[in-house]
Amino acid sequence: MGTVTRAHLAETIYAQVGLSRNESAELLETVLERMSATLESGESVKISGFGTFSVRQKGRRIGRNPKTGQEVPILPRRVLVFRPSHVLKSRANGLTPEAGDDGHGGDE
């Protein structure tokens, strides 16, 4: 099964919107960069019908090197979490979005 890359997405923008290939690739990059910068600032990115990317603060804890069993402190850090919308969950299960009536009407 294939892997979709930047090149594929840029090609789809090119085909759908009719901009040059170059500009399509640049705009894709701009979108990813705007999303990254927002997340870097700690703010969430909510894409209706797709999902929400948010930043979660993790506290300090004691971890263990699984190989040696040695205790290592894991410092407080911020991690990115993605929560797929019910529309995306349904599509991943081969259902049309309408068929995914799981009661979570969270998307506009």
Place this chain on the structure above:
Amino acid sequence: MTKSELIAELATANPHLRGADVELIVATIFDEISEALARGERVELRGFGAFTVKRRDARTGRNPRTGESVAVDEKAVPFFKAGKELRERVNLGGARRPAAERVTG
């Protein structure tokens, strides 16, 4: 930031594009990723992250309210793993200078 805010920012930064085209660009990106996941494919965007579909086996769950057992079918769950670069940016974004002071670009 919401999808409409993302579209508005993109439109401001690209005044030569029609508003409808900016909307179409953003919609195309997320539609294309969704469609790839629907086909069971993986979407890999270096530096940003990778979207995959994970299979969850059928299991016996419980209704947390009543404690009743319910059969949960096998299902597919969309999953995103941040790429190295984005992971580091998100982590350092909190520890160092406030984001507003930093020059993005």
